[in-house]
Amino acid sequence: MILTVTLNTALDLTYGVPELVPHASHRVSDMSERPGGKGLNVARVLSALGHETVVTGFAGGSTGAVLRELLAGPSPLEADPRAASVPAPAPITDALVTVAGNTRRTIAVVDRATGDTTQLNEPGPLVSADEWTALLGRYEELLAGADAVALCGSLPPGIHVGAYAELVRAARAAGVPVLLDTSGEPLRRGIAARPDLIKPNADELAQLTGSREPMRATRDARRRGAHGVVASLGPDGMLAVTPDGSWQAAPPAKVLGNPTGAGDSAVAGLLSGLVEGLSWPDRLRRAVALSTATVLAPTAGDFDRAAYEELLPRVGVEEHTPAAR
Amino acid sequence: MILTVTLNTALDLTYGVPELVPHASHRVSDMSERPGGKGLNVARVLSALGHETVVTGFAGGSTGAVLRELLAGPSPLEADPRAASVPAPAPITDALVTVAGNTRRTIAVVDRATGDTTQLNEPGPLVSADEWTALLGRYEELLAGADAVALCGSLPPGIHVGAYAELVRAARAAGVPVLLDTSGEPLRRGIAARPDLIKPNADELAQLTGSREPMRATRDARRRGAHGVVASLGPDGMLAVTPDGSWQAAPPAKVLGNPTGAGDSAVAGLLSGLVEGLSWPDRLRRAVALSTATVLAPTAGDFDRAAYEELLPRVGVEEHTPAAR
Numbered sequence: 001m002i003l004t005v006t007l008n009t010a011l012d013l014t015y016g017v018p019e020l021v022p023h024a025s026h027r028v029s030d031m032s033e034r035p036g037g038k039g040l041n042v043a044r045v046l047s048a049l050g051h052e053t054v055v056t057g058f059a060g061g062s063t064g065a066v067l068r069e070l071l072a073g074p075s076p077l078e079a080d081p082r083a084a085s086v087p088a089p090a091p092i093t094d095a096l097v098t099v100a101g102n103t104r105r106t107i108a109v110v111d112r113a114t115g116d117t118t119q120l121n122e123p124g125p126l127v128s129a130d131e132w133t134a135l136l137g138r139y140e141e142l143l144a145g146a147d148a149v150a151l152c153g154s155l156p157p158g159i160h161v162g163a164y165a166e167l168v169r170a171a172r173a174a175g176v177p178v179l180l181d182t183s184g185e186p187l188r189r190g191i192a193a194r195p196d197l198i199k200p201n202a203d204e205l206a207q208l209t210g211s212r213e214p215m216r217a218t219r220d221a222r223r224r225g226a227h228g229v230v231a232s233l234g235p236d237g238m239l240a241v242t243p244d245g246s247w248q249a250a251p252p253a254k255v256l257g258n259p260t261g262a263g264d265s266a267v268a269g270l271l272s273g274l275v276e277g278l279s280w281p282d283r284l285r286r287a288v289a290l291s292t293a294t295v296l297a298p299t300a301g302d303f304d305r306a307a308y309e310e311l312l313p314r315v316g317v318e319e320h321t322p323a324a325r
Numbered sequence: 326m327i328l329t330v331t332l333n334t335a336l337d338l339t340y341g342v343p344e345l346v347p348h349a350s351h352r353v354s355d356m357s358e359r360p361g362g363k364g365l366n367v368a369r370v371l372s373a374l375g376h377e378t379v380v381t382g383f384a385g386g387s388t389g390a391v392l393r394e395l396l397a398g399p400s401p402l403e404a405d406p407r408a409a410s411v412p413a414p415a416p417i418t419d420a421l422v423t424v425a426g427n428t429r430r431t432i433a434v435v436d437r438a439t440g441d442t443t444q445l446n447e448p449g450p451l452v453s454a455d456e457w458t459a460l461l462g463r464y465e466e467l468l469a470g471a472d473a474v475a476l477c478g479s480l481p482p483g484i485h486v487g488a489y490a491e492l493v494r495a496a497r498a499a500g501v502p503v504l505l506d507t508s509g510e511p512l513r514r515g516i517a518a519r520p521d522l523i524k525p526n527a528d529e530l531a532q533l534t535g536s537r538e539p540m541r542a543t544r545d546a547r548r549r550g551a552h553g554v555v556a557s558l559g560p561d562g563m564l565a566v567t568p569d570g571s572w573q574a575a576p577p578a579k580v581l582g583n584p585t586g587a588g589d590s591a592v593a594g595l596l597s598g599l600v601e602g603l604s605w606p607d608r609l610r611r612a613v614a615l616s617t618a619t620v621l622a623p624t625a626g627d628f629d630r631a632a633y634e635e636l637l638p639r640v641g642v643e644e645h646t647p648a649a650r
Contacts, residue, residue, distance in 0.1 A: 119350035
């Protein structure tokens with residue numbers, strides 16, 4: 001079982017409008033809602049890859065109730081007849097901790113004229129010290145049955161900035177490989193607790209290290225405590241610097257589409273590859289193919305299965321020579 | 326008891342953002358949620374004026390449940406110590422009909438830098454023929470105990486455009502004075518059923534009659550079937566053309582503020598005045614003072630009680646000579 005932790009889950013609403021005009025009134029022409037927050041997105045992709053997944057984190061109030069109902073419903077990533085070799089979705093188990101506050105909503109307003117998205121994110125519920133203690137207890141129980149854990153996304157109000165460092169230490173104490181995917185100060189603190197892997201994008205890496213040169217920044221992130229770093233470089237693919245070597249992986253061609261969720265698909269690719277005992281090059285192939293197939297999918301955050309299967313053997317992986325390490 | 330009908334109720338969310346930038350990501354800095362839809366707003370003001378009110382219309386799904394919870398909670402218009410002569414809020418009774426679909430959300434994104442609002446309105450649930458029949462039954466039961474009824478706002482998907490005409494006819498058959506406050510084709514059809522009063526604003530009146538000249542347009546609206554017309558002219562006050570005479574009412578000075586809900590407060594003023602047997606000039610004084618005090622209130626849709634009491638005796642009302650009728 002793979003465990004994902006989402007401390008600031010969200011009900012993700014997408015509103016289509018013919019054209020977004022500031023200070024005007026808009027009738028929403030089409031809308032959808034789905035469970036969100038990075039760890040829930042990672043779980044959805046893991047499930048589609050056939051991995052049994054348990055999600056924890058916080059959910060509360062009426063919005064939390066809707067989120068959990070949707071989570072219990074059928075996966076939007078149903079079997080695609082074009083991709084028969086991909087296994088059927090595996091169950092996602094809801095092990096979220098109920099909180100008194102209301103889970104946040106995020107609203108993506110999509111301008112149907114241009115395809116551009118304007119994002120509005122509620123801050124999330126104020127989590128109490130008792131609720132955090134309850135989460136820690138639930139997390140330690142779940143670690144006992146986990147093959148790997150992903151710690152994902154922002155912190156809700158009330159959660160101390162060193163929260164991820166605590167969760168990383170507990171995973172390491174339990175001997176469970178831990179991937180940390182967050183940003184800013186929670187990432188800086190979390191890295192110091194020595195996670196097995198971090199997956200920053202170029203902006204997060206620059207914020208952490210002060211450098212926009214990928215190899216330099218990635219090495220700096222390792223010096224700060226991360227055992228392995230997989231930097232996502234957007235359309236240029238990924239750079240992995242690990243105790244076993246360094247690789248650069250890139251899709252066969254640049255693609256156009258919506259990058260929402262591409263990073264979460266990459267996390268699912270890396271984590272599933274780790275649990276399956278794949279080599280680093282194969283893990284990176286999967287992560288790059290999944291995130292590229294996510295950019296190509298018509299629905300933000302889903303991945304296009306057929307595109308994934310077509311891309312997988314065509315992702316280029318190049319090993320850096322030891323001198324370049 | 327005064328009855329208000331809101332066929333397309335809404336959960337009104339207000340999101341404050343430091344500055345709204347299209348195609349950027351925003352963290353909501355402050356937020357509030359309240360039951361909405363014009364008839365619910367009218368009921369809140371009637372309640373604050375001490376009138377027992379019953380609300381009907383449709384509510385459903387998780388958003389409908391939140392709306393009904395908030396409706397059952399304490400009124401946001403609590404007694405203001407500065408305005409001791411205003412009676413305590415009277416109860417608002419929830420007689421909404423439950424539907425299978427999800428009640429809509431409306432989102433007002435307020436740019437805290439400029440105060441400008443960008444509005445996003447979900448369309449509302451698809452209402453079935455059986456649900457409409459259930460509403461008609463509930464409405465006829467409630468009419469038996471009503472002193473007056475207000476029919477307010479837009480129609481949800483699935484409701485036929487002549488719905489308000491049907492509701493107007495039922496009220497008139499029951500001998501209950503009926504005020505219709507809607508726009509477009511539902512207003513045009515509703516007027517033909519001869520409501521006692523309509524309260525269009527200048528835009529709605531122009532859309533109905535093709536004229537932007539208030540006296541001409543108001544007379545035209547009466548010829549189309551409305552017994553009385555009170556046209557709201559924004560900061561210029563109101564023009565009333567009724568079987569009993571014609572009056573123009575205006576606030577003592579133009580005020581700056583948020584006009585959201587000013588029209589609903591005017592409806593509450595007119596309807597409460599009718600039920601209390603006030604003269605037309607006194608009804609108009611109340612309607613103008615309430616809507617001006619709504620523009621002045623810090624929270625959109627509430628009214629400032631102290632301002633209301635100060636304004637009430639200072640609203641100017643001028644009778645049009647019979648020749649001008």
